[in-house]
Amino acid sequence: MKIGDWLDQRTGHRAAVRWALDEPVAGGASFAYVFGSVLAFLLVMQIVTGVLLATAYSPSATDAWASVAYIQDEMTLGWFVRGLHSHGASAMVVVAGLHLMQTALYGAYRAPRELNWWVGVLMLGVLLAFALTGYLLPWDQTGYWATKVATGIAGTTPIAGQAIQEIAQGGNEYGNLTLTRFFALHVLVLPGAMVALFTLHLFLFRRHGVTPHWWLDREQLEKRTRPFWPDQMFKDTAAMAAVFAVLVGINLWNGGVALDAPADPSTSFDARPEWYFRPLFQALKYFEGPMEKLVALGLPAVLGGFLIALPLIDRGESRSPRRRWKQLGALGVIALLMIALTAVSFREDAGDPRVQKGNHEAEGRARLSRTLAKMFGVPAEGGTAVYEQAPHARARTLWREHCAGCHQGGKRQGPEIGPGYNSRGWIRDFLAAPSGPRFFGPTKIRGMEPVEVRGEELDAVVELVYGQTGAPDADAAKVARGKTVFADECASCHSMDDKSEGSAPNLGGRGSVEMLAGFMARPDHPRWFGKANEMPAFFDDLDRDDRRALAEYLVMLRGRPWH
Amino acid sequence: MADERPTPQANRRRFLEVATLALGGAVGVVLSVPLVRYFLFPIGRKVVSSPDAPVDVCALSAVPADGRPVQVAVVSQAQRDAWVVRQEVAVGSAWVRRDRAGKVVAVSGQCPHLGCAIGFDGERFRCPCHKSSFKATGERESGPSKRGLDPLEATVKGGRVLVRFRRFRPDVAERIEV
Numbered sequence: 158m159k160i161g162d163w164l165d166q167r168t169g170h171r172a173a174v175r176w177a178l179d180e181p182v183a184g185g186a187s188f189a190y191v192f193g194s195v196l197a198f199l200l201v202m203q204i205v206t207g208v209l210l211a212t213a214y215s216p217s218a219t220d221a222w223a224s225v226a227y228i229q230d231e232m233t234l235g236w237f238v239r240g241l242h243s244h245g246a247s248a249m250v251v252v253a254g255l256h257l258m259q260t261a262l263y264g265a266y267r268a269p270r271e272l273n274w275w276v277g278v279l280m281l282g283v284l285l286a287f288a289l290t291g292y293l294l295p296w297d298q299t300g301y302w303a304t305k306v307a308t309g310i311a312g313t314t315p316i317a318g319q320a321i322q323e324i325a326q327g328g329n330e331y332g333n334l335t336l337t338r339f340f341a342l343h344v345l346v347l348p349g350a351m352v353a354l355f356t357l358h359l360f361l362f363r364r365h366g367v368t369p370h371w372w373l374d375r376e377q378l379e380k381r382t383r384p385f386w387p388d389q390m391f392k393d394t395a396a397m398a399a400v401f402a403v404l405v406g407i408n409l410w411n412g413g414v415a416l417d418a419p420a421d422p423s424t425s426f427d428a429r430p431e432w433y434f435r436p437l438f439q440a441l442k443y444f445e446g447p448m449e450k451l452v453a454l455g456l457p458a459v460l461g462g463f464l465i466a467l468p469l470i471d472r473g474e475s476r477s478p479r480r481r482w483k484q485l486g487a488l489g490v491i492a493l494l495m496i497a498l499t500a501v502s503f504r505e506d507a508g509d510p511r512v513q514k515g516n517h518e519a520e521g522r523a524r525l526s527r528t529l530a531k532m533f534g535v536p537a538e539g540g541t542a543v544y545e546q547a548p549h550a551r552a553r554t555l556w557r558e559h560c561a562g563c564h565q566g567g568k569r570q571g572p573e574i575g576p577g578y579n580s581r582g583w584i585r586d587f588l589a590a591p592s593g594p595r596f597f598g599p600t601k602i603r604g605m606e607p608v609e610v611r612g613e614e615l616d617a618v619v620e621l622v623y624g625q626t627g628a629p630d631a632d633a634a635k636v637a638r639g640k641t642v643f644a645d646e647c648a649s650c651h652s653m654d655d656k657s658e659g660s661a662p663n664l665g666g667r668g669s670v671e672m673l674a675g676f677m678a679r680p681d682h683p684r685w686f687g688k689a690n691e692m693p694a695f696f697d698d699l700d701r702d703d704r705r706a707l708a709e710y711l712v713m714l715r716g717r718p719w720h
Numbered sequence: 721m722a723d724e725r726p727t728p729q730a731n732r733r734r735f736l737e738v739a740t741l742a743l744g745g746a747v748g749v750v751l752s753v754p755l756v757r758y759f760l761f762p763i764g765r766k767v768v769s770s771p772d773a774p775v776d777v778c779a780l781s782a783v784p785a786d787g788r789p790v791q792v793a794v795v796s797q798a799q800r801d802a803w804v805v806r807q808e809v810a811v812g813s814a815w816v817r818r819d820r821a822g823k824v825v826a827v828s829g830q831c832p833h834l835g836c837a838i839g840f841d842g843e844r845f846r847c848p849c850h851k852s853s854f855k856a857t858g859e860r861e862s863g864p865s866k867r868g869l870d871p872l873e874a875t876v877k878g879g880r881v882l883v884r885f886r887r888f889r890p891d892v893a894e895r896i897e898v
Contacts, residue, residue, distance in 0.1 A: 202751065209758055213802075223803035231803075233761045234754045387736035394743045401747050534805030546805075 178386035184369035185381040186388035189263070192256035193362075194393035195400050199249045200355070202401075203287075204348065206242040214294065216340035218333045219539030221296035222419040226530045229416050240413030241404065246288050248404050250433045253281055254492070261467065261488055264476035265368035271468035273361040278464045280354045283347055288431055290343040296336060296540070298519065301420035302428035304339075305331060313450045331422070371476040418522035419540035427515050429506070436495040439502035460491065552710030555703055559695065571692060572596045577719025578711060579626050579668040584619050586719075600691050604661065605650075614642045625653070626668030626715060658683035668715070673708035674701070770796035770811050774875055774882035777814065783824055783881060789817035789840055789856065791829060794885040813837060814872055814883050815845070817856070826874035826883045827858045833865035835890050845869060866893040 165171045182190070213232060215224040228235035257277070260266065266274035293304040312322030327334025369378055383389065430438055437456060444452045471484040478485055506512045526543050533546040544550060564574040573595045577583050587596050588608040597603070610618060621639025624631035643653065650661035657663050662685045666672040676682075677699065681690035695704065726734070777792035784790065792814050799809040813829030815838075827845075831838045836849035844861060845854040852863030860868040873884040889896040 205751075205755065209755055212759070220804065227803035232758060234758045235761075237754050238758045387733060387740050391736040391740045391743075394740045394747075398743045398747050401751070405750070530803065534800050535803055537804055537806050539804075 178384070178390070180363065180366075180385040181382045182367055182369075182385055182389050183378045183382050184373050185383045186385075186392050187370070188392050188396065189259055189370075190367055190389060191393045191396035192252055192259055195252050195396050196249060196256060197355070198397045199245055199252060199400070200351065203242060203245050203249065206238050206245065207344070207348075209238050210242060211344060216294065216336050217539075218296060218336055219537070221294060221336055222416075222540050223530060223535035223543070225295040225297070225416055226527050226535075229413065230527055230531050236413035237408060240408040240411065243291075243414040244404055244408050244411075246291065247432065248400060249284055250288070252400065253284055257281065257464075258488070258492065260368065262478060262485065263368045263371065264471070264481065266468040267368075267472070267476060268468075270361070270365050270368065273358060273365070274468055275465060276354055276358045276361065278461070280351065280358065281464075282461070283351050283354065285433075287343060287347050287351070288433070290339045290347065292431060293336070293339050294343065295416060296420045297417035298420055298424070298426045298522075299415075299417045299428050301331065301422075302426045303430045306428070307430070310453045314454060368476075371478070416523060416527065417519060418526045419543060421541050426519070427512065432499060432503075435502040436498040439498040439505075463487070463491070549706070549710040549713060551703075552706040555699065555707055556710065559698065560707070563692075570599050572600075574711070574714075576714055576717030579623070579715045580717075580719045581619055581623050582719035584622050585615070588615070588619065602686075602689055602691070604689070608646065610642060610646055613638070618642045618646070622664065622667065625664060625666055626712065627666075627670070628715065656684070658687070662686060668712070670705065670708040670712055673711055674704040677704050677707065768799070768801045770799040770809070770885075772884065774873065774884040776880050777816065777826075777883045778881050780824070780876055780879050780881055783816050783818055785818060785822075787818050787820070787856070789815040789827075789845075791815055791840070792881075792883070794883060796885075812885050812887070814885065815840065815869075816874060816881055816883065819857075824874050824876055824881055826872040826881075827869040828872055828885070828888070830870070830887070831865060831890075832867050832870055832888065832895075833863070833891055838869070866891060867895060870895060 161171075210228065213224060213228050213235070215221055225239070228239055230236070260274070260277070289304070289307055293300045308322050308325050311325055312318045314321055323329065325335075325338070327338045373381070429435070437453070440456060441449055441453055467484060467488075471481055473480065475481075525547075529543050529546045533543075536542040536545060547553070560574070562568070563570040564572065572587075586593075590607055591597055591605040592603050597605070608615070608618070617635050617639035619639075620632050620635035621643055624636045624639075643651075650659065651664050652659055653664045655665050657665075676685055678696040679694050680686055680692040681688075681694055686692070699707070775794050775796060777794060778790065782790060793810045794812045794814055796809050796811045797807060799806045799811060814826045815829055816824060816826045819825050829837055831847040831849065831852060833847060833850055833852050836847050838845050838847045838852075838854070840846075840856075844856060845858070847853070847863065847865070850864050852865035853861045854865075854869050855861055858869035858871065860866075870886070870888045872886060875882045887898050889898050
């Protein structure tokens with residue numbers, strides 16, 4: 158007995174398959190009817206890619222961003238799977254829109270199919286809820302701030318607004334519970350709802366059959382009837398394949414989707430929602446105050462209400478679009494308006510230098526955080542703690558706070574200290590023009606003349622000073638020669654040991670970690686600048702660890718190119 | 721004789737059937753390849769790892785002179801677990817003792833059978849899970865374990881005992897590091 162027969166005896170599967178495939182399509186198979194099947198395919202693809210993402214994603218405020226960065230940057234083709242999932246959502250919105258327009262055009266909401274239309278509208282709502290909940294999950298700057306706007310809007314609902322917002326975000330503020338709730342919705346509740354609605358949708362559809370072309374009469378419809386399999390199924394599959402090809406193409410072209418820097422509640426971030434929510438985003442720009450709140454809730458409500466009302470406001474015998482131009486016209490105008498608003502929104506952003514600058518900075522932050530995460534891992538505190546992984550992270554913060562103002566940039570008040578500080582090039586340039594604009598120029602210190610030695614002797618002196626920093630690559634022979642030159646040319650003012658005080662700074666150990674840490678604390682010490690000093694003493698403001706961190710940072714800068 | 725050539729309709733139907741299956745199959749295959757590769761990511765990969773270096777486990781004075789083993793926690797300073805890097809994480813346990821010659825030696829606290837944490841009852845090492853037992857030297861005595869306790873590299877530096885923690889494949893006779 159063949160396996161097919163064995164199975165059929167026990168399950169009766171052949172009858173089920175025949176029921177599924179032998180559906181007669183009145184008026185013949187058509188590309189007009191493919192959108193529903195394409196949506197079903199995309200839904201399956203979303204579920205599969207979603208499950209795969211869920212095997213690596215962690216829905217906690219500490220771990221979420223790091224887990225998505227891990228998927229994106231370290232897991233095999235993680236970027237591709239995530240990109241398919243995100244672009245797949247956009248594809249579903251587009252195809253859902255097409256499906257809606259086609260069924261509306263054909264009058265598929267007319268009796269006896271009103272219920273199926275409403276189930277479809279509900280499914281559209283579930284789709285948008287999917288998109289909204291999914292956008293937050295990476296817990297990056299964009300997802301975090303964009304969703305905050307959305308829950309904020311929900312909070313303006315009259316009477317129950319506060320409660321709704323607190324239920325949605327799991328409390329008084331965004332945090333762990335927000336993410337767990339959104340995750341549960343996105344992965345458990347909404348998929349269940351979608352599958353249930355889809356089953357109902359399919360059942361009702363099969364019960365009444367496809368809504369065929371309005372221009373064919375009963376006789377023509379019958380004559381052109383074809384079976385679902387293979388005629389319609391072929392067109393459905395061709396459409397699925399085409400959509401899939403475009404989706405993969407877009408995914409490859411864009412290298413997946415973006416991941417922003419970790420969510421940072423202390424910053425203000427000009428976030429944008431996904432493109433299909435831009436019509437509302439843009440529309441809200443034209444209203445202020447209480448009108449804005451009204452539109453934020455009212456516009457979606459009115460649109461949803463119109464869709465729901467369609468079967469009731471468009472009743473009659475003929476499905477000819479000419480007889481229904483008012484209702485179809487309204488639908489068309491709404492669609493065009495939404496497309497227009499989306500286009501305007503993107504155009505405005507493209508032409509706004511502030512937005513472009515913000516995007517550029519955001520991209521830089523994203524690149525930095527993702528590189529640090531990949532190289533060093535994210536500390537257990539998660540999210541923004543990743544920045545602490547940068548080498549000299551603490552020193553850089555201290556430098557920006559206490560030192561950069563005087564030692565870098567246009568408003569400098571002291572010698573230029575940055576990449577290349579105490580490199581051979583820096584020392585050479587200093588010796589050539591100690592009071593020049595890059596060194597003591599901005600200060601009142603004028604005591605040192607440009608050094609007159611040249612050639613090998615200059616090289617030797619440079620190497621001697623360079624060696625004082627503790628650089629491991631200082632040339633011992635040159636340093637020895639340098640000591641001789643120093644004795645002739647410099648020793649009249651400068652000492653080079655561990656304690657002498659004089660009219661010029663003692664160059665012993667100059668630029669080493671120990672010297673720099675001590676110098677910062679008391680630059681006015683007689684060993685160094687004494688009464689000529691203009692630099693604040695950081696003995697109180699910076700403790701030993703901070704000074705040491707800064708000193709190590711400055712020694713690291715020595716290895717950077719000096720321009 | 722009846723005309724057995726397939727009708728144009730039958731040909732057309734056949735074409736559509738084959739084309740549908742081929743197209744659908746192609747989409748399925750193209751979709752599956754990256755998804756399967758993504759799913760198989762963890763195979764052969766050290767997703768959880770900590771630095772190889774020996775870890776300070778206890779003071780030398782804490783190891784009894786009479787050869788009795790003491791249990792120590794092995795705390796790694798930088799455990800990398802997928803995306804996170806954790807400080808001060810206990811990655812395992814070890815038993816440290818002085819051997820006959822007085823040298824400090826260590827064995828892994830993980831039972832070579834199926835990985836439970838073994839205990840010491842005063843005379844021998846015993847595993848609470850499936851009752852494997854080992855001599856105080858780590859040698860296998862009885863029970864389901866296929867080999868003795870896994871030795872770990874122990875060094876003494878500046879009055880402290882350092883142990884290099886390694887993991888080995890469970891339930892095999894050969895000692896294979898994982």
